[in-house]
Amino acid sequence: MKEELATRYNPVDFEQRIYAFWESGGYFTPVVDRERPKFSIVIPPPNVTGRLHIGHALVNTLQDIVVRWKRMSGYNTLWLPGTDHAGIATQMVVDRKLTERGISRFDIGREKFVEEIWKWKEQHRSEIKDQLARLGASADWRRERFTLDENLSRAVRHVFVRLYEDGLIYRDIAMVNWCPFCRTAISDIEVEYRERTGKLYNIDYPIEGTTRRLTVATTRPETMLGDTALAVHPDDERYKDVIGQTATLPIANRQIPIIADPILVDPEFGTGVVKVTPSHDKNDYEAGKRNNLPQLQVIDETGHMTSVAGKEFEGLDRFEARKKVVQQLEEQRLLAGVKDYVHSVGVHGKCDNDIEPMISRQWFVKIEPLARPAIDAVRNGAIEIVPQSWEATYFNWMENIHDWTISRQLWWGHRVPAYYCANGHTVVSEEEPKACPECGSESFTQETDVLDTWFSSGLWPFSTMGWPEKTPDYEIFYPTDVLITGFDILFFWVARMIMFGLRFTGKAPFSQVFLHGLVRDEHGDKMSKSKGNVIDPITVIEESGADALRFTLAINTTGRDIPLGKSRIAGYSAFVNKIWNASRFALMHIDVELKSAPQIDRDALSIVERWILSRINAATNDVNKNLSIFRFDEAASTLYHFFWGEFCDWYIEMVKPVLLGKHGSEDDKRRAKRVLLEVLDRSLRLLHPFMPFVTEEIWQKLGGVEPSVMVAPYPVAEEFLEDPEAERLIGAVQQMITTVRNARAERGFTPKDRFTLHVNAANERDANFFRAYSYLLNDLARLDSVRVNETAPAGAQQDVVAGFEIAIVFPEKVITQEQIGRTKREIEKSKNELASLDAKLANEQFTKNAPPQVVQGAEARRIELRARIEKLEQNQ
RNA sequence: AGGCCCUUAGCUCAGCUGGUUAGAGCGCUACCUUGACACGGUAGAGGUCAGCGGUUCGAGUCCGCUAGGGCCUACCA
Numbered sequence: 001m002k003e004e005l006a007t008r009y010n011p012v013d014f015e016q017r018i019y020a021f022w023e024s025g026g027y028f029t030p031v032v033d034r035e036r037p038k039f040s041i042v043i044p045p046p047n048v049t050g051r052l053h054i055g056h057a058l059v060n061t062l063q064d065i066v067v068r069w070k071r072m073s074g075y076n077t078l079w080l081p082g083t084d085h086a087g088i089a090t091q092m093v094v095d096r097k098l099t100e101r102g103i104s105r106f107d108i109g110r111e112k113f114v115e116e117i118w119k120w121k122e123q124h125r126s127e128i129k130d131q132l133a134r135l136g137a138s139a140d141w142r143r144e145r146f147t148l149d150e151n152l153s154r155a156v157r158h159v160f161v162r163l164y165e166d167g168l169i170y171r172d173i174a175m176v177n178w179c180p181f182c183r184t185a186i187s188d189i190e191v192e193y194r195e196r197t198g199k200l201y202n203i204d205y206p207i208e209g210t211t212r213r214l215t216v217a218t219t220r221p222e223t224m225l226g227d228t229a230l231a232v233h234p235d236d237e238r239y240k241d242v243i244g245q246t247a248t249l250p251i252a253n254r255q256i257p258i259i260a261d262p263i264l265v266d267p268e269f270g271t272g273v274v275k276v277t278p279s280h281d282k283n284d285y286e287a288g289k290r291n292n293l294p295q296l297q298v299i300d301e302t303g304h305m306t307s308v309a310g311k312e313f314e315g316l317d318r319f320e321a322r323k324k325v326v327q328q329l330e331e332q333r334l335l336a337g338v339k340d341y342v343h344s345v346g347v348h349g350k351c352d353n354d355i356e357p358m359i360s361r362q363w364f365v366k367i368e369p370l371a372r373p374a375i376d377a378v379r380n381g382a383i384e385i386v387p388q389s390w391e392a393t394y395f396n397w398m399e400n401i402h403d404w405t406i407s408r409q410l411w412w413g414h415r416v417p418a419y420y421c422a423n424g425h426t427v428v429s430e431e432e433p434k435a436c437p438e439c440g441s442e443s444f445t446q447e448t449d450v451l452d453t454w455f456s457s458g459l460w461p462f463s464t465m466g467w468p469e470k471t472p473d474y475e476i477f478y479p480t481d482v483l484i485t486g487f488d489i490l491f492f493w494v495a496r497m498i499m500f501g502l503r504f505t506g507k508a509p510f511s512q513v514f515l516h517g518l519v520r521d522e523h524g525d526k527m528s529k530s531k532g533n534v535i536d537p538i539t540v541i542e543e544s545g546a547d548a549l550r551f552t553l554a555i556n557t558t559g560r561d562i563p564l565g566k567s568r569i570a571g572y573s574a575f576v577n578k579i580w581n582a583s584r585f586a587l588m589h590i591d592v593e594l595k596s597a598p599q600i601d602r603d604a605l606s607i608v609e610r611w612i613l614s615r616i617n618a619a620t621n622d623v624n625k626n627l628s629i630f631r632f633d634e635a636a637s638t639l640y641h642f643f644w645g646e647f648c649d650w651y652i653e654m655v656k657p658v659l660l661g662k663h664g665s666e667d668d669k670r671r672a673k674r675v676l677l678e679v680l681d682r683s684l685r686l687l688h689p690f691m692p693f694v695t696e697e698i699w700q701k702l703g704g705v706e707p708s709v710m711v712a713p714y715p716v717a718e719e720f721l722e723d724p725e726a727e728r729l730i731g732a733v734q735q736m737i738t739t740v741r742n743a744r745a746e747r748g749f750t751p752k753d754r755f756t757l758h759v760n761a762a763n764e765r766d767a768n769f770f771r772a773y774s775y776l777l778n779d780l781a782r783l784d785s786v787r788v789n790e791t792a793p794a795g796a797q798q799d800v801v802a803g804f805e806i807a808i809v810f811p812e813k814v815i816t817q818e819q820i821g822r823t824k825r826e827i828e829k830s831k832n833e834l835a836s837l838d839a840k841l842a843n844e845q846f847t848k849n850a851p852p853q854v855v856q857g858a859e860a861r862r863i864e865l866r867a868r869i870e871k872l873e874q875n876q
Numbered sequence: 877a878g879g880c881c882c883u884u885a886g887c888u889c890a891g892c893u894g895g896u897u898a899g900a901g902c903g904c905u906a907c908c909u910u911g912a913c914a915c916g917g918u919a920g921a922g923g924u925c926a927g928c929g930g931u932u933c934g935a936g937u938c939c940g941c942u943a944g945g946g947c948c949u950a951c952c953a
Contacts, residue, residue, distance in 0.1 A: 009915085193951095200953085217953050231953095265953085274953045283953085343952055389880060393948065396879060400949080487948090522888065522902090524946095555901085556889080560881080561946090563888050567902055574915040585912035626892095633890075637900075652912080660911085738919085745919045751908065833897065845933035854895050854934095861896055 005587060005701060009580035011545025015693045019133050022696075027710055028140045030078045032472050039075035040477040041067060041510075042461050043139060044485040044493070045147065047086035048121045049093050052131045054519045054527065054564065055486065057537035061550045062516060062557060062632060063484045064137050068689035069627050071138070072714035078477050079138060080464050082145035083125050087453040088182055088350050091412040094120050110411045117412050121146075131538060136546050136692045138710065143473070145464040147456040148414070155463035156456045157417045157430040159504060164418075164428045168366045169406075171418070171426070175285040176405050178358035179348040180303030180318075184409040185362050186348060187452060188402055189491050191355050193344040200341035201326065202271070204334045205230055208246040208255060214239075215336050217270040219343060220280075221329070222322040225252055225309040226298035229276040231287060233267040234260035250334045251325060252310060261287050282357050299356060318356070363407035363416060363449065370499040371398045377498060382508045386630050387559040390487060390515050397491055406452045413450030420445050458496030461509035468504075480510045487515040514630045516557055522565025540569060547691035548573035554690050555636035575640060576694055579687070582648050583680060583698045589659050590677045593703025600674055602720070607773065609675045611730040612651040614723035615642065616682055621717035623686055639687055647679060650734060654776055663775045677702065682715050689714075729769050732802035733776050739801050740781035743808055746819050754784040758792040758807040766804075798871035800864060805871065827872050834865045 006013065022028065030038070041063060046056055063079060071077040094117045095105055105113045129141065145152060163169040176185040201221045204213040214230060230247050232239035239258075246255045264287040265274050278288025279295045288295060298309040305313040305321045313321050329335040346355040375398045377383045378391055385391045407416060419427045421436035422443045435442050456463070461483075465474040479501070485494065494513055501509030520526055521533040528534065540549045552572040556562045592598075605613070619642040626635035657663035658672045681702055688695040688709050699709035706712040740757060749755075757777055761767035767788050770777075774786035792798070792807035799806055837858055840846050847855055 007912095009913090219953080270953055272953095276953095281953090283951095341952095392880060396949065490948095518947095524888070558890075560889095565888085565902090568888080570915075571901060574913095577915045578913065581913035581916085583912080588912075629892090631892085634892085637890080641900085648913090649917085741918060742920085745907070751910080751918085829897080837896085840933080843933060847933085849933050850895065857896050 005580065005584050005698060007584075009577045009694070011547065011576075011693060012542065014697045015134070015136075015541075015546055018693050018696050019136065022138065022708065022710060023133075023141070025707060027708060028079070028138045029142055030076045030140065030477075032476065033076060034476055036076040037074070038078070038476060039067075039070040040078040040080070040480045041482050041484070042080045042464060042480055043082060044483075044489070045082045045084040045145075045457060045460065046128055047089050048083045048124045048128070048146075049086055049089045050124065052128060052537060054535050054537050056131075057135055057549060058516060058519050058553050058557070058562065059484060059486060060132055060135055060137050061553045062514070064135070064139075064550075064692070065554060065632060065689040066482060066484065066627070067138055068692060068710060069714060072685065072688065072710065072712060073716075074713065076476075078140055078143070078473075080143050080145065080477075081129075081132065081137070081139035081141060082460075082464060083121075083128055083147070084453060084457055085121070085146065085148045085413060087408055087410050087413040087450060088184065088186075089453075090117060090121070091410050092182065092351065094412075105411070113411055134538060134541050134546060136550065138692070143464075147453070147460070151466060152456060152459070152463045153414055154430070155459050155467055156414045156451065158468050159459060159500065160417050160451070160455075161428055161430050162504070163365060168369060169363060169428075170366065171361065171363050173359060173361045174364070175282055175357055175359050176362055177346065177348075178301060178356045178360065179351065179353055180299075180301065180356050181351045181353035182348060182410075183301055185358075185360060185405050185407060186355075187405045187454075190349055191346040192349040194347055195342060196345045197340055197342050198345070199338050201329075201338050202336035203250065203275075203329060204336050205247040205250065205273075205275075206334075207242060207258070208248055212242075213334075213336075214242065214247060214258070214273045215271045216273050216275045218275060219341060220322070221325045222305070222318055223277045223280045223298065224249065224275055224325065225305070225313060225321075226277045226279050226296040227252075227254075227256055227275045228278055228288065228293040228296060229256050229291065230258045231261045231265050231274045231276050231291075232258065232272060233265040234262055236265075236267040236272050238272060250332060251328050259291050259293075261291060263287065263290070279359055280357055285357070285359065295359060297359065299358075301358065301360075303353075303356060362405050363418075363451075365404040365406055367401050367404050367499070370503055371401045371495075373502045374398060374495060374498040377502060377508050383498060383511060383513060385513045385515065387515065390490065394490060394495065398495060404452075406455050407447075407449040408452055409448075410450050413453065414456055416447040416449045416451060418447040420447070454492050454496055457493055458500045459504075461497055461501060462505050478505065478509075479507045482512045482514060483510040484514045484516065486518065488518070490515065515559075517559060517561040519553075519562045519564050522563050522568060524561065524563055535564060535566075544569055544573040545576060545693065547576050547694045550692075551575065551636060551640075551690050554632040555640065557632040559630070572640075575644060576691060578644055578648060579683075579691075579694060580698070582643075582652060583684075583701075585652065586676050586680045587698075587701055589673055590680075590702075591673065592677065594677065594681055595703055595705045597674060597677060600678060601671075604671060605675070606668070606671070607726045607729055607769065608651070608654045608776070609671070610723045610726035612647065612675070612679055613721045614726055615646050615651075616679055616686075616715075617717050617721035620682070620686060620715045624714075624716060627689075636690055639683075639690065643683055643687070647683060650730075651679070653780055657775055657779050663779075684709060685712055685715055728802075729766070729773075732804055733773065735802045736777060736804070736806055737781040739799060739806070740777075740783065740808055743797055743810075743819075744782075746822065747810065749810070751782055753811065754782055755811070756785050756787060756809040757781065757783050758787045758790060758796065758809065760789055760805040798874050800868040800871050803864060805867065823872055823875050827869055830865050830869050830872070834862065834869065837862045837865065 044059060046052060067077055067079045098105060160169060177188065177191050178185055198219050200217050200219055202215050202217050203221065204215055206213050227249050232243065242258050243260045245258050247258055249256050264283055276284045276287055276293060278284050278293050279297045280299060296308050298306055299318055300306050303318050305316045307314045347353060348355055375395060378385060378394060385394060417428060417430060419433055421439060421441040423439045423441050425436050425438045427433045427436060432444060461480050462478050465471065465478045467474050497509050501507060525533060537549060548569055552569045619638050622638045623635045655672045655676065658668050684695040684699045696709050704712060759770050761770055770786060770788045777783055777786050793809060796807035796809045841858055
């Protein structure tokens, strides 16, 4: 035998050593073999911007559970890891670092800045890898990818060119969401809306040639400098007469038309008059186009006022300009009122600055033709979303999808593969063109915009496999099987992968999507630095071990939010400790190695052994079933209760007398050791996907054939291990033991006091069982003897347990008040239940309509209740 | 405004196609240092399943309404 397990469970002692053992053994790497059934999955690539948080710990734990389970179940398994260049996020972080050093990115220029990011990226990539390794992620690091790798970049250019040639990518001047802080356009879904209490300003616009004024409400008075019309509803009686007249725009003193627009104006809302600012509001932009209104840009791309806004406003920050406009309106007595107003404001999710709608020239993907097949794929079942309720959200978004703004005015990312020749012609091609096909010019400048990060991550499942080349990896491992990710990136990422995958590979990139919930604190609140409830996974791993963290995450993953707190982790850390100690106990007695252990002779097993094998078989069945439907919580819970509640609490206690030589023969002992080894081995293999480190550390001591538990076969349920008789009899023994312990505690006896237990068995087979296995009752219920089918003396406490009449003979008749009250309550409860059962069984509708087993169950229960009531009444 | 989801023990949650006595973890109470484990063992207390109505022989589970909460999308002059 190998050296023994350490006395204390201390994960820090072995987790990193074990990970190195796996990695050097090459167990994470699948074979390149087209014949073997495969299972493949790609990681949602973390951003290269920093430390992994608890959400990463969750998503990667879940993936690793599935991956280890599939690998052990015989699949040629690939888990492909990697990182995302995360355009804006990464550029922002590096920019900030430079600023701390007193350097502006504009000082060093694009090329140098991008070099800086690459340096920074390289360092963080390895940190991310290390952190995933600490978690136990069995990803194939030999295939690690990065979205800016040469191969992946080629895939991006290829897709861009094909979409352009198909007319699905176009360049246009349009109103987009602009972040004045990041100085780039962003797409609609990158805008987050925040409820905010602002002000609603009522501004009077004098009508030219009259004394009448039209009052307009706005939350953004500074944009009035760019107004080019006022609008009313054509059917609004109040304003019919002013349509076609002109109003004076205050401050700017420009004349603007009063127009009618039924789309823009809701006569029920506010004053029914709207100011129209085509350059700085989405709806006004559309209205401007409908009515041929001029566009006046008064705010620039940095959020400052332009010269168009007027001399005294030029260069002012938009919020400063707001104050100044309000002040001037007040002075001119044109401010009709100000009130607090709660509305939602669009901010850029990455930097939290207010979005500025802005007209600019951008690249777009015409998305509707891509969305249609992606909707169909989910609708016809080619892709299954779990939990299914997310499908509604998916359809709702996909069916109302808007064109995707893909260009970003950043330096970090995939540069748009469009080239402009000296004569202004545009050439879109994967490589820089030699000559312009239109004019023959050989001088080109490449588009400076880069692509939205999600454009490249949308190709992730196949670009990482070598596509557009038909590489062996692509042919073997694509499409992938499952995608596991958070619901928060359903639109950003999942939907885009489906659209691109279908269009370019002709296949759905995965057949199942599991969307997990958000990790929250133990009270269900969002984790945030300001609340101080953030749990750092690496700290947890250092304190409690990766296995405890993983198990806690798994057993709380239901498809909704996942509450996580210190006390929970402590609870499952106790479980890992329990596994450790139970294994230590087992290893003290086990004296053969797995690889040389003799076959178990099924016919020679004791009932206790048949029972535990039947139980682990049921657990095995349950775990496999639940893993296949992503019920990580159920699978983990089953293992928890099997190992602790059945294996430790009952089985180990039941075999102790045999192992310690207090009961049975040497043969019995040898067989008990063999079964103990069997159950421990199966348990460790079952538990391995959830807690890979501790199971490996222990399993190594068992001397198995395989070099690692991670490549040992995952147990599958076997029908011949099911044993209803053993479950019935051992179940009865357990209930009897509990009943005796209960009576002992309630009558105030100590564990040293011994009693006699009488058991009545209706048939000889059961009677023989109780005679042969009386040592179980004697030992675990602390009895002096068990009498089978003998008449119990008067005064014994009678009961019916699991269908057997029992009687406990106490050394003296001690009945406490507690006991009397309890018996009364028990009798009353049983009588109530009996009454309702009687009524039920008397009802023909029930006996006729209910399934036979339900009726039979009710009848059996009635018989037991009657017997029990009779016995309990004798105790009074 | 539209959609999705939630309301079950003190706390956080399970309860799969409706079927015996509604479960778990943590917390709580009492007892126990028994030769794997006090990160332990044994026993126990604790629930009108948000409310109302309906379908059914039977509802925590299905349907409708009401109240409260969360999330997403759209809009907000």
